[in-house]
Amino acid sequence: MLLPDARAAIVATCQELSRAGLVVGTAGNVSVREGDLVAVTPSGVRYAELAPDLTPELVGVHRLDGAAVEAPLAPTSEMPLHLAIYTARPEVGAVVHTHSPAATALSTLVDEVPAVHYYMAMFGGPVRVAPYATYGTDELARNAVQALHERTACLMGNHGAVTVGPDLVTAHDKCMYLEWLCDVYLRASSAGTPRLLPPAEIAAVAEKLASYGQQPPVA
Numbered sequence: 001m002l003l004p005d006a007r008a009a010i011v012a013t014c015q016e017l018s019r020a021g022l023v024v025g026t027a028g029n030v031s032v033r034e035g036d037l038v039a040v041t042p043s044g045v046r047y048a049e050l051a052p053d054l055t056p057e058l059v060g061v062h063r064l065d066g067a068a069v070e071a072p073l074a075p076t077s078e079m080p081l082h083l084a085i086y087t088a089r090p091e092v093g094a095v096v097h098t099h100s101p102a103a104t105a106l107s108t109l110v111d112e113v114p115a116v117h118y119y120m121a122m123f124g125g126p127v128r129v130a131p132y133a134t135y136g137t138d139e140l141a142r143n144a145v146q147a148l149h150e151r152t153a154c155l156m157g158n159h160g161a162v163t164v165g166p167d168l169v170t171a172h173d174k175c176m177y178l179e180w181l182c183d184v185y186l187r188a189s190s191a192g193t194p195r196l197l198p199p200a201e202i203a204a205v206a207e208k209l210a211s212y213g214q215q216p217p218v219a
């Protein structure tokens with residue numbers, strides 16, 4: 001089996017996302033790139049831990065042009081999104097896409113995630129919201145790649161969230177932090193008008209994080 005570790009890690013990540021309530025049913029998809037191969041979740045398989053339909057064998061391996069190399073099922077309908085990100089961003093080794101509740105709700109309200117917390121800096125700056133386009137289209141993939149410019153996360157308008165990282169653990173962690181950040185904004189804005197941090201502060205924290213090797217801030 002090609003890329004056995006990546007495929008097993010994808011299954012574990014999907015189950016974790018499901019446990020955390022960040023994916024529902026078959027929504028959301030995860031991929032890992034190794035060299036010129038991409039392991040990606042198949043279309044329409046449930047991720048729930050109690051119904052573990054997804055196995056490493058069912059995670060398909062494709063080339064960067066989308067051609068199947070070892071894939072028993074059709075890939076996720078968002079395959080164009082994953083491939084466009086890997087093509088545009090050689091440093092990216094993993095992509096996580098979810099319809100997590102807070103990120104999806106906020107994607108209907110704003111063009112950029114408001115900087116209510118310094119955790120925003122871990123994404124490289126303010127997280128943009130890509131304009132809506134129909135799921136699975138090249139247009140949506142283009143919009144997301146543009147919104148991800150110099151960032152490790154974006155929202156897709158009226159759709160969900162995308163996070164990227166050099167590896168799957170990092171992309172998954174960023175997915176959790178992004179959902180938390182969106183949730184904090186929604187809670188704060190439902191109770192009043194949140195104070196926002198100025199762009200200079202987000203930039204300063206981003207610099208500080210970079211000097212700590214991109215570790216998530218724990219303070």
Ligand SMILES: [Zn+2]
Binds near residue numbers: 028135
């Ligand atoms: Zn989606």
